[in-house]
Amino acid sequence: MNDLIVAIKNRTNLTVRLEKKFSVVYYKKPSLFSKLLFKEIKYPDIYFHKGSLSSQAVFLIEKSSLIIVSSYAIKKEIILKLPDLEASKIYVLYPYCIVKMDYDKSIKKEFKNRFHIPKSSKILFFRAKDLARSGLDVLFDILSRMYQDKFTLIIESSSKQITPLKLQMERSEFKFEYLLLEDYENIDELFIASDIFILPTQQKYFATDILKAMYFRNAVFLMESNHASEIVDTFSLIQSAEDRSVSFKVDSLLINQDELKKIQKENEKIAKNYTLEKSVEKISKIILNLFDI
The missing domain is CATH 3.40.50 (Rossmann fold)
Structure with a gap:
C-alpha cells in the first residue's frame, strides 16, 4: 500500500x-x-x-x-x-458533530428539576469561550426587544467570563429567569435541556456548537457571516447586530410550540448528516x- x-x-x-x-x-x-x-x-x-x-x-x-x-x-x-x-x-x-450522549426527554426533565426551572418554561441557551466576541451584547439586545419573557436563559462559560457577568445581570432589568453556569462539565446535557440556541458571533469560522445544538433538537439563530450559516435555512440567520427581526422570530417560536418542534426535528435531521x-x-x-x- x-x-x-x-x-x-x-x-x-x-x-x-x-x-x-x-x-x-x-x-x-x-x-x-x-x-x-x-x-x-x-x-x-x-x-x-x-x-x-x-x-x-x-x-x-x-x-x-x-x-x-x-x-x-x-x-x-x-x-x-x-x-x-x-x-x-x-x-x-x-x-x-461528536456527542457523548443520546437525546432523551428524561434528561431535559431531570435538568429542569435540578435547577428549579418550571416544566413549561422554554430554555434559551448561549455559550462561548469569549462571551463578548461571541455576541453577548447582541444577544441582550435581541432579548430586550422581545415581548415574551416566560422563558429561562442559560449562559455557560468559564468562571473568568461568568464572574463579571453575574454583576452585570444583577444590575439588569430583565424580566426573564436566567441561569449562569461556570465550566459546566457535561455540555451535551445543556444542549439537550435547551430549546433555542442563539449565537450572534462576529467570528466567521464555522461555529461547531451550531451543529451540536441542531443535533440535540434546538432551533438555532446565528450570524449570516458565520460559515455555519451554510447549513441552516434563512429563517435562522441574523443579518447584522441591528437585525430586529430576530426578536420577533424567537417570540413567534415561544408562542407557536408546533412550529418550534417542527424546526427542532428538521435541524436534528440535518445535523445527523454531519x-x-x-x-x-x-x-x-x-x-x-x-x-x-
Whole structure:
C-alpha cells in the first residue's frame, strides 16, 4: 500500500480514523539540511486547511493534490486569492458533530428539576469561550426587544467570563429567569435541556456548537457571516447586530410550540448528516478515487 501524505496542523478524530484505513504519513516541512542534501521532497496528497491564508497555507494549497476546507466561503476565499488554482482540487467537508450522549426527554426533565426551572418554561441557551466576541451584547439586545419573557436563559462559560457577568445581570432589568453556569462539565446535557440556541458571533469560522445544538433538537439563530450559516435555512440567520427581526422570530417560536418542534426535528435531521462516521466515509471515497493506494 502506498503512503497517503497528509498535511494538517494537528491530528484529529478524522485523521486518526484515516490512519486505520490507509497508510497515513504526516507531512513535515523540509529542513534546510535535507534541502542541502538534495533529498527528494514529497508534497502532501491531502492538505486539511484551517485558519487564515498565510504564506505557508498558500504553499501547501499550491503543492497538495487535494485541499479540504470546512465551508464554501473558505473555498471562495482561496479561489479569489489563487485564481490560477484548479477549483476542483478544493473539496468542502463540513465539520462533524461528536456527542457523548443520546437525546432523551428524561434528561431535559431531570435538568429542569435540578435547577428549579418550571416544566413549561422554554430554555434559551448561549455559550462561548469569549462571551463578548461571541455576541453577548447582541444577544441582550435581541432579548430586550422581545415581548415574551416566560422563558429561562442559560449562559455557560468559564468562571473568568461568568464572574463579571453575574454583576452585570444583577444590575439588569430583565424580566426573564436566567441561569449562569461556570465550566459546566457535561455540555451535551445543556444542549439537550435547551430549546433555542442563539449565537450572534462576529467570528466567521464555522461555529461547531451550531451543529451540536441542531443535533440535540434546538432551533438555532446565528450570524449570516458565520460559515455555519451554510447549513441552516434563512429563517435562522441574523443579518447584522441591528437585525430586529430576530426578536420577533424567537417570540413567534415561544408562542407557536408546533412550529418550534417542527424546526427542532428538521435541524436534528440535518445535523445527523454531519457525524464523524459520515465524514470518514466521504473522505475515504475521494481518496480511493483520486489516489493509487
